[in-house]
Amino acid sequence: MNWLSNITPPGIKKMLRQLDDGNDNKLWTKCASCGEMVFHKDLEAAQHVCPACNHHMAINATQRLCGLFDDGNWDKIELPDVVADPLKFRDEKKYTDRLKEYRRKTGEKDALTIGAGKIDGVDTVIAVQNFAFMGGSMGMGLGDGILKAAQEAVFRKAPLVIFTASGGARMQEGILSLMQMPRTTIAVQMVKEAGLPYIVVLTHPTTGGVTASYAMLGDVHLAEPGALIGFAGPRVIEQTIREKLPEGFQRAEYLNEKGMVDMVVPRAEMKKTLSGLLRVFMRHGVKAAEMPDNVTPLPVMTAPDGEAAETGAEVSDKDALDKAAE
Structure with a gap:
C-alpha cells in the first residue's frame, strides 16, 4: 500500500479521484484527438469542440438541448415505463443492476432524452441519444421513447429532430431490441403522414440497428464533423472483405461526398442550420440570407x-x- 494512502486517508484520495460523470471538477481537459490541454471553461464556451483540431467531443443530452432551444428553455418529455428485464438476462452482472448503474451515472431513465421547445421561434421536438448510457444502445425503452417523441411531435404539430449516437441494438434484450427497428420506422411514418418534417443529425458514433432504421429515414440528414456512421464498423468490414478501406471511410465527410449525408455541420452552426431548415419546411418565411449554405428551398x-x-x-x-x- 502506498505510504501516502496510509497517512492521509481519505482526503488525498478524494482530491485525486476522477468522477464517474466526466469533467465537472476538472480545470483542464485533454483532447482525445490532438492531445491539446484545453481550459474547461473555454471548452464549455466552444460547446466541447477542441479549438486546436476541431475535434467534436461527446456532450450529454442536456447540454445539447440547452444549446439548441431558444434561451436554453425546454420542456422535458418523460419516457414511458417499460419492463426492466424481460429476458432475465445476466452476463458479468444482472441486466437490472446495469440499468441501475447507468441511471445513477447519467440521471436518465434510458439512452434517450426528449425535449420540446422553440428553435428561433419554431416549435420543435428533439430526441437525443446518450452514448454514455450503455453505448446509446437501442432497447425497448429507447424504442418507446422514439414513439413517444413522434406522438408528441404530431400532437404539437411540430417538426421532429433526432440526434443519433449508438452502438446498435441492446444485446441484453435479444430479439426484443431488434423489434425496435420496425417500431421506430412506424414512428417516423407517423410524423411524415402528419405532413411534418423529420430531420436526423448523425453524431459520433451512429452504427448498427439504429443506422439500419430511423437514422436513415430523415427528410434531411445532417452530421457532425468526424462522426463515424455505418452499420458494421470498419475493422469488421476489413476483416470480412480482406481489403484495406479508403482513408476516412464511414466518416461524415466521406459519406457527404458520396451523397449519404446531406450536410456536415459544425456544432457551433447547428442551431442556425436547423433553424433555416425548419423554417423552410414549416413555411415560416425565411429570408435568403438566413438560409444555410447548399440548401435549396x-x-x-x-x-x-x-x-x-x-x-x-x-x-x-x-x-x-x-x-x-x-
Missing part, C-alpha cells in the same frame, strides 16, 4: 389529404414545384 409539404400542412396557405403541389424551380 423545398416544395410545400402536403398532408395525406393533399392540403398544405398546417400553414393555412392554398397552394397546389404544381404551383409549389413551379415556384421552387424558378
